[in-house]
Amino acid sequence: MKFVDEATIEVAAGDGGNGCASFRHEKFKEFGGPDGGDGGRGGHVWALADENLNTLVDYRYTRRFEAQRGEHGKGSDMFGAKGEDVVLRMPVGTVISDAETGEVLAELLQPGQKVMLAKGGDGGFGNLHFKSSTNRAPRQRTMGRPGERRTLRLELKVLADVGLLGMPNAGKSTLIAAVSNARPKIADYPFTTLYPNLGVVRVGPEKSFVIADVPGLIEGAAEGAGLGHQFLRHLQRTRLLLHLVDMAPFDESVDPVAQVRAIVAELKKYDPQLAAKPRWLVLNKLDMVPAEEREARVRDVVRRLRFKGPVFAISALTREGCEHLMLKVYEYLAGLRAAEAAPVRVDPRFDAGRADADVAPEAPPARRR
Structure with missing residues (x-):
C-alpha cells in the first residue's frame, strides 16, 4: 500500500431541526394549549485515533464527510431525534489543522483519543417553550442552528522512538x-x-x-x-x-x-x-x-x-x-x-499534600517589656 501522509478533507456537522408551532386538538379540549416540540440536535463529526491504521489513504479519495441533520419537532409534544454522529478513524500521530487559517486544532497522540472536529447545530425551540401565564397561546418557534463546516488539513507524523x-x-x-x-x-x-x-x-x-x-x-x-x-x-x-x-x-x-x-x-x-x-x-x-x-x-x-x-x-x-x-x-x-x-521531589515545607501542611507556623516569641 502506498504511504499517504497528507490529505485535505471537508467536514460538515448536521444542522439542528426546527422547532414546531402546534396546538393540542382533541375532543372536548377546546383550549388544549401549545404542544409543539423542539427540533433535534445535528450530528457531530469526530476524529478517533486508531492504532490499527498507519496511513491517511482513506482520505485521499473520499474528501467530504457530512453528519446527519436533526429532525424537526412535531405536535403532541414530540421532540425531533438528534442526528447521527460521524466518526473518522485516523492513525495515531495525525495532526489536524484548519486549512484556511493554519491553526492546529488537535493532535492524536494516544490510541482511542477522540476529538470533535465539527459541532452539530442545536435544535430550535417549539412553541411549548414560550408558554407563560401571560402568553397562553404562543405562536413563536425558533429555527435550528446550522452545524459547523470546516476544511481540514491532515498531516501524519509517525510515532517512533x-x-x-x-x-x-x-x-x-x-x-x-x-x-x-x-x-x-x-x-x-x-x-x-x-x-x-x-x-x-x-x-x-x-x-x-x-x-x-x-x-x-x-x-x-x-x-x-x-x-x-x-x-x-x-x-x-x-x-x-x-x-x-x-x-x-x-x-x-x-x-x-x-x-x-x-x-x-x-x-x-x-x-x-x-x-x-x-x-x-x-x-x-x-x-x-x-x-x-x-x-x-x-x-x-x-x-x-x-x-x-x-x-x-x-x-x-x-x-x-x-x-x-x-x-x-x-x-x-x-x-x-x-x-x-520518576516522581518530582518537593521540599516538605512546601508540600501541600502533607497532613501537617495546613498547620499554622509557630508564633514569634513575645517581646520583653
Missing part, C-alpha cells in the same frame, strides 16, 4: 531490515525508499522500541530537493536520531564528512529543534573497507567532524556491531522513560 537519518544509499533500509521486522525495498541505486518504514526492534522479552526509516536527504532538501524533505516531519517526534554515514561510497571522490555536514545544515534549515535532538553517529558499510584501514578511517571522520556524541562502527549487511548498537539505544531510551516516570 528512533529515526534513521542519512544520504541516499547510506544503508538505512538495510539496517532497519537487519534489526527489526520491517522489510523495506533494498537496491543498489539512490532513492530506493520512497515512503517511511516503521519497524519494531526487540532486544529481549518485553524490551522493544520503534524505529523509523525515511527517504534519504540530499543537499537542498529543505528547499524541496529530493524526497526526504517531504518526510522530515516524521522525525520530529523521535527521541533519538541515528545518523548513518556511508564509509565506502561508490564515488571515491565523495567525502563522508562533507555529507554529514550537508545533512546537519539541512536539518537546521528545516527545523532547528529537529537539529537539536540527540544524534548518534553510525559509520556503516565497514565490511567494504579493508580491515587494516577501518580504525584509521573511523578516527579520521570523528576527528574532522569534532563529533562529541556516541560513535558506532557497524556493517548493516553482515550485522556486525548492530546488536551492540541496538542494546545501547534501548538503554538510552529506558533511561529517558525512567527519568520521565
